Amino acid sequence: MSNRFHLAIEAGKLSNTVKFYTDVLGCQLDMSEEGKWQDVDFWGNELTLHQSKPRNSDSLERHRHSVDMGDVIVPHLGIHLPLEEYQRVKASVASSVGFVDKPYIRFEDTDYQQETFFVEDPNFNVLEIKSMVKPRD
Structure with missing residues (x-):
């Protein structure tokens, strides 16, 4: 552990x-x-x-920060997944709750190329799920 x-x-x-x-x-x-x-x-x-007391979507104030490929919600937590697991999670999100930010490619043609998407849980915590083309150990 x-x-x-x-x-x-x-x-x-x-x-x-x-x-x-x-x-x-x-x-x-x-x-x-x-x-x-x-x-x-x-x-x-x-x-x-x-x-906790459930958050209300009407009272949410979303902050987006400009990064290389657009504006991302901050704060968020995330995970790097192997491609097969990423594809499974992406399909599950697409067929159930949907995306906050749809899957897209970042840092194309670099060692940091990745596909990423953003989703929120029922209490509006935002998660970034990504898969690296060249995972780092």
């Missing part, structure tokens, strides 16, 4: 958000405290979903 990244986020209604991470993204569950928090195996990292 060394070098695992841990992040705790507000989940709103825990049962709804847990279903997103398991049913849409395909993550596995780990430790929990009933009705309070749930650890999710976020591809080898520990994401802790905390029960």
Whole structure:
């Protein structure tokens, strides 16, 4: 378990958000405290979903920062996935909740070329899912 990244986020209604991470993204569950928090195996990292007051989309203030290929939502959390896993998650998101920002290619024809998309969980936490053409170890 060394070098695992841990992040705790507000989940709103825990049962709804847990279903997103398991049913849409395909993550596995780990430790929990009933009705309070749930650890999710976020591809080898520990994401802790905390029960909280659900956010309302009407009250959200989205900030976008200009980067190489457009404007990305900040803050967000993300993961680099092997291409096969990325394609599976992309298809699942497309057929269920949809994208905040549709898949696109960044840094084309460089060592950093990647396909990436942005999605949000039921409590409006934004995730960037990407796959690198030349993964770094």
